[in-house]
Amino acid sequence: MKATRQIYDSSFKRQALELSKDRKNLSELARELGIKPTMLYKWRKESEEYGEGSFPGNGNLKLTAEQERIHELENKLRDFELEHNILKKAIAIFSNTDR
DSSP states (O other): OOOOOOOOOHHHHHHHHHHHHHOSOHHHHHHHHTSOHHHHHHHHHHHHHHGGGSOOOTTOOOOOHHHHHHHHHHHHHHHHHHHHHHHHHHHHHHHHSOO
16 A cells, blocks of 8 residues: 655644754654654755745745746746737738738
């Protein structure tokens, strides 16, 4: 039988991280919380790397503030390029028609 994957919500992860700041023995804390110590270490590393962007939820990207800004700008650029290409085609169509 396959073991089912346990999913923890972001509030649980944040509370576990707050508790881990005060404790020295993380293995014992993990055992008390009912999680594996490696998971607690992973959450701490993720929190250090992404800060407030940690634990965004299912399907969402973990991005730093700079990466979010870059992602937004890339989306805007893609939209503007699409609009530009449409306008170029429209100009070509209207300039070729006989009046």
